[in-house]
Amino acid sequence: MAEKQINPWLKNGLELGPPLLFFIAYLRLQDKTVTVAGTDYDGFILATAIFVPILLASTAILWKLTGVISRIQVFTAILVVFFGALTIWFNDxxxxxxxxxxxxxxxxxxxxxxxxxxxxxxxxxxxxxxxxxxxxxxxxxxxxxxxxxxxxxxxxxxxxxxxxxxxxxxxxxxxxxxxxxxxxxxxxxxxxxxxxxxxxxxxxxxxx
Incomplete structure (x- = not known):
């Protein structure tokens, strides 16, 4: 399937936005701690929990708009979900x-x-x-x-x-x-x- 052309700024924003938002989230949350079910989660873990759904959403939107998704994007998304889940689950x-x-x-x-x-x-x-x-x-x-x-x-x-x-x-x-x-x-x-x-x-x- 041929890739649909979209605004280059929008495409760059969807591709580069999640890492930048992770960076901003970490800077905002690095000194904070949230307690959930008796477990303390620091800013890094919180930023990770924010980053994973944002990356998945941006990838899905890019796929919807262009009609294609690269193997690299799929592989990266799978690893982010897997290791993000491990990070949050083990608080590590x-x-x-x-x-x-x-x-x-x-x-x-x-x-x-x-x-x-x-x-x-x-x-x-x-x-x-x-x-x-x-x-x-x-x-x-x-x-x-x-x-x-x-x-x-x-x-x-x-x-x-x-x-x-x-x-x-x-x-x-x-x-x-x-x-x-x-x-x-x-x-x-x-x-x-x-x-x-x-x-x-x-x-x-x-x-x-």
Missing amino acids: DRFFKMKTTIVYAFFAGALGIGLLRGQSYLKFLMGDRLPMADEGWMIMTKRLALAFVAMGVTNEIVWRTQSDQFWVTFETFALPAFLFVVFMSQAPLIERFSLPDGEDDQSPGDPS
């Missing part, structure tokens, strides 16, 4: 912090498996929007896989050694900014291996 913020590492580890692993098979799963996800020779896709896939590994390792170090506020800020802004820079830095590669619209390169070559 470590589950939610590990969720970020697992997401990046999954992406790195999936791309790595494709590379071992001589394929670019990144092309499978983005090839219809970015015509590029297979050689270029293989190079970009390797770079993105390494970037996801670095992000996962860094997240583990940060949440285990820094304060909650530092991690929330890092997870909300630093990691997405790093990924954005990685994508933007691929511009020369894309220009070098770009193909005319409608043309596809089926060559299996892996330049390494």
Whole structure:
């Protein structure tokens, strides 16, 4: 099914809004404690409880408006619900912090498996929007896989050694900014291996 075009600002708001709202909720609630059925929940747990339904609602709205939902969005939503539920049930913020590492580890692993098979799963996800020779896709896939590994390792170090506020800020802004820079830095590669619209390169070559 073809994706319906919607206002870019609305789309960005639905995609980026939930993490920003989590950040704002944490800042507002970080010094508060709520007692439910004899159990005390701190600001991090409360912000997590707010974030999960907001993410699901924004994903559902985006799906309703565009008519499509990506595999990445589905996978992310499942992990958020699962680890968010564990965080709230066990009253332990470590589950939610590990969720970020697992997401990046999954992406790195999936791309790595494709590379071992001589394929670019990144092309499978983005090839219809970015015509590029297979050689270029293989190079970009390797770079993105390494970037996801670095992000996962860094997240583990940060949440285990820094304060909650530092991690929330890092997870909300630093990691997405790093990924954005990685994508933007691929511009020369894309220009070098770009193909005319409608043309596809089926060559299996892996330049390494």
